[in-house]
Amino acid sequence: MSDATANLPPGARLLGREWLGFDESGQALIRFQAQVAFTNRHGTIQGGFLAAMLDSATGICALAKLSPGLIVVTRSLDTRFLKPAAVGIITARARVIERTERDMVVQAELIDAAGITVADAVARLRILAKA
Known part of the structure; x- marks a missing residue:
């Protein structure tokens, strides 16, 4: 296990x-590796894995915008599957679109290696104090 993945949660x-940081427009960039083990009977990435990537991307984007004493939990994840996704690198772009003291809304999209948006989501997150 590399140093970059040692502190990551198992999921x-x-x-x-892989956290890539924020781009010049302030969007968070997160890279995922879609594995053969994630494919369905059609040979494309099963939607549940894409939803997990979107949930992970929106959560890590939100955490990057919060002070260290706060965490977020997902209350809802409204997901759209737009195109079949292939095995390989999938990059998420995520941004906070709304924030109050207790809640945050983050939008994200998944883009495949060919630059095609394969799925997107809007996550509603609850902000909590770290236990």
């Missing part, structure tokens, strides 16, 4: 999550 490790 993030499974998805091959």
Whole structure:
């Protein structure tokens, strides 16, 4: 296990999550590795794995915008599957679109290696104090 993945939660490790940072427009960039083990009978990435990537991307984007004493939990994840996703690198772009003291709304999209948006989601997150 590399230093980059040593502190990741098991689900993030499974998805091959890699935090890339914020781009010049302020969007969070997160890379995932879609594995052959994630495919369905059609040979494309099963929707549940894409939803997990979107949940992970929206959560890590939100955490990057919060002070260290706060965490978020997902209350809802409204997901759309737009195109079949292939095995390989999938990059998420995520941004906070609304925030109050207790809640945050984050939008994210998944883009495949060819630059095609394969899925997107809006997550509603609850902000909590770290236990």
